[in-house]
Amino acid sequence: MCSRAALVTLLVLVGLVGCGRTTPETQSSATAAAQPVEKASAAQPEATPKAPPAKQEATPAPNPPTTERSTSPTPNPRPIERKRTPSSNDAVAPLVSKTLGTQSAPITIEVFSDYQCPACRELYLETLRPLIDNYALTGKVYLIHRDMPLSQHQYSRLAARYENAAAQVKELEKVSTALFQKQMQWSIDGNVDRVVAEVLTPAEMRQVRQMVESGKMDAAIDSDVERARTFGVRQTPTMVITHNGRSDPVVGVVPYSMLRQYLDELLKK
Amino acid sequence: MLLGRLGLGAVFLYAAYTKLKLPWITFAATIEAYKLLPESGVVFVARTLPWFEATLGALLVLGFGLRWVAAAASALLLAFFAAMVRSYALGLQIDCGCFGPGDALSWKTLIRDGLLTSVAVALAVASFRTSRSRARPMEPPWSGQTS
Numbered sequence: 001m002c003s004r005a006a007l008v009t010l011l012v013l014v015g016l017v018g019c020g021r022t023t024p025e026t027q028s029s030a031t032a033a034a035q036p037v038e039k040a041s042a043a044q045p046e047a048t049p050k051a052p053p054a055k056q057e058a059t060p061a062p063n064p065p066t067t068e069r070s071t072s073p074t075p076n077p078r079p080i081e082r083k084r085t086p087s088s089n090d091a092v093a094p095l096v097s098k099t100l101g102t103q104s105a106p107i108t109i110e111v112f113s114d115y116q117c118p119a120c121r122e123l124y125l126e127t128l129r130p131l132i133d134n135y136a137l138t139g140k141v142y143l144i145h146r147d148m149p150l151s152q153h154q155y156s157r158l159a160a161r162y163e164n165a166a167a168q169v170k171e172l173e174k175v176s177t178a179l180f181q182k183q184m185q186w187s188i189d190g191n192v193d194r195v196v197a198e199v200l201t202p203a204e205m206r207q208v209r210q211m212v213e214s215g216k217m218d219a220a221i222d223s224d225v226e227r228a229r230t231f232g233v234r235q236t237p238t239m240v241i242t243h244n245g246r247s248d249p250v251v252g253v254v255p256y257s258m259l260r261q262y263l264d265e266l267l268k269k
Numbered sequence: 270m271l272l273g274r275l276g277l278g279a280v281f282l283y284a285a286y287t288k289l290k291l292p293w294i295t296f297a298a299t300i301e302a303y304k305l306l307p308e309s310g311v312v313f314v315a316r317t318l319p320w321f322e323a324t325l326g327a328l329l330v331l332g333f334g335l336r337w338v339a340a341a342a343s344a345l346l347l348a349f350f351a352a353m354v355r356s357y358a359l360g361l362q363i364d365c366g367c368f369g370p371g372d373a374l375s376w377k378t379l380i381r382d383g384l385l386t387s388v389a390v391a392l393a394v395a396s397f398r399t400s401r402s403r404a405r406p407m408e409p410p411w412s413g414q415t416s
Contacts, residue, residue, distance in 0.1 A: 068362065234371065235364075241294075248291055251370045252298040252363070255308055262294040 068117040068150050068236050098145040098167045101136035107266055108142045108242040112224070112233050115160060116153035116187050119253050120237040121180045127256045132173070134260070140267060145176070146224040148236050155190045157221065158212075162196045164220045165211035169204045244269070270399070273392045277342060278329030280385060285323035287369035299366035303352055321345075336400055339393035346386040353379055 111128065113120035128143070135141035147163070149156035159179050166175035178199045179192070186192045197205050211217055231240055231249065239250045243266045250259075288296050297315035300306065306314065325345070328338045349367070356363060357374055364370055365378045372378065 232371070241292075248295060249370060250295050250298050252302045254294065254298045254301060258294065258297060258301070258308055258312060261312070262292065262297075 068114060068119060068152070098164070098172055100132055100143040100173065101141055102139050103142050105136075105139050105142040106243065107135075107140060107263060108144065110144045110146050110227075110240045110242070111237060112146045112148040112228050112231075112240070113237040114148055114150050114153055114156045115163065115176075115179050116156035116183065117150065117236045118183070121183050123237045123239075123253045124176065124180045127254060127259055129177075130256045131259065135263060141263065145172070146227060147221045148225055148228045148233065148238075149221065150236060153187075155187060155192060157218075158190070159186070159192045160221050161212045161217040162192050162208060164217040165208040166196065166200070166204075168211060169200075169207050171200055171204060174199050241266075270392065270395050273388050273395075274329050274332060274335065274339075277339075277385070277388055277392060278326045278331075281322045281326030281329060281342065283326075284368055285319045285326060288319035289323070291369065295370055296366065299364045299370060302361065302363040303356055303366075304361075305352060305355075335396045336393070339389060339396050343386070343389040343393045346382065346389050350379075350382050350386045353382060 109131075111123075113123065131141065132143060136143045145163075147160040149160050163172065163175055163179060166172055175196055178195050179186070182195045186195050193209070196208065200208060228234075228238075231238075231247070233240070233249065235251050237251075237253065239254075240247050241250060241262075242248075293312075293315045296319065297311050300311045300314055301308075322345075325338060325342050328334060329342065353365060353374060357376075357379060361374070363374050365372045365374045365382070367378065367382060
């Protein structure tokens, strides 16, 4: 009995040591300039219709929304790991500014998503929208959007190009919202241009089209995809939440109230 | 039976470890994807299940209260398996949640967890039978003989 009790005690101790959280490591990675708080304006666009791109039939996304998995063979098919590098509140800034909130916020959330993914749509509309209002704009969370267009989605890269271009003209939130709200529409006909044109001014739309057609937005998208690989992200949506130098992945759609509960716990630490 | 007990215990301990090394919200997201529980249930399970698994694993390894621990492990695995089968039949592309994120629900994970469930059930049955045979009083060799 004594030996068994000792063994139990030892196991419990090993479990506490092994399963408990380790001390966070602060990272001294290069810092990017602090990003200003950004909120979409309420401008009324006057869209100039443009001929839609060549379209092919695309199958509508299935219901209920579930996480989407990359079907491309990955060179390093490891499960998602908790990463310490590169991670910290000095997260690597995206090539195109797709951020909301201030970089000095105690929590950074990098959201890897695909505009043609139904689960990403649900996450954005149900969880991220209130998160932006209550946490990003109040300086508690620094939100970074990362594009991870999946190969099985025909128009997701095109949508990402438009979104990146919209971020360049400081209309990221407006265009993201429009793309997700009308996801079913453009997923079928591929007419992302029309959806974006409905929410931007003609001048903004001209700039956006120019950037999309130049192909310059692909570098930003590829950079985000590469960052996803460093975290071992293979599904969308995935949020990587960084706090006190520690990054943890959250895969799938999390209700806002649940995420809020977790973030409030982090903020108390 | 010893191998089954130790193996199952090790699996439970490992499963608990993969969940406890990440914050509860990670496991909560996996549970939420099954669309089975209300939010309060999801949070409760996310916070408590890994510890329950760790406890079961430790007790299995140590051999304490084997009958009831094996029965509890069987019930737990049967519930997991039923949820997995349901989700697979519905075509949900979700994580199994068995050993942390990144473990996609597929026919392979169904077979794997089905085998684990079978081992647990067999262990529970065997431990109950063993206990019953020990409890039955031994009859003297001359019982039943007629004069």
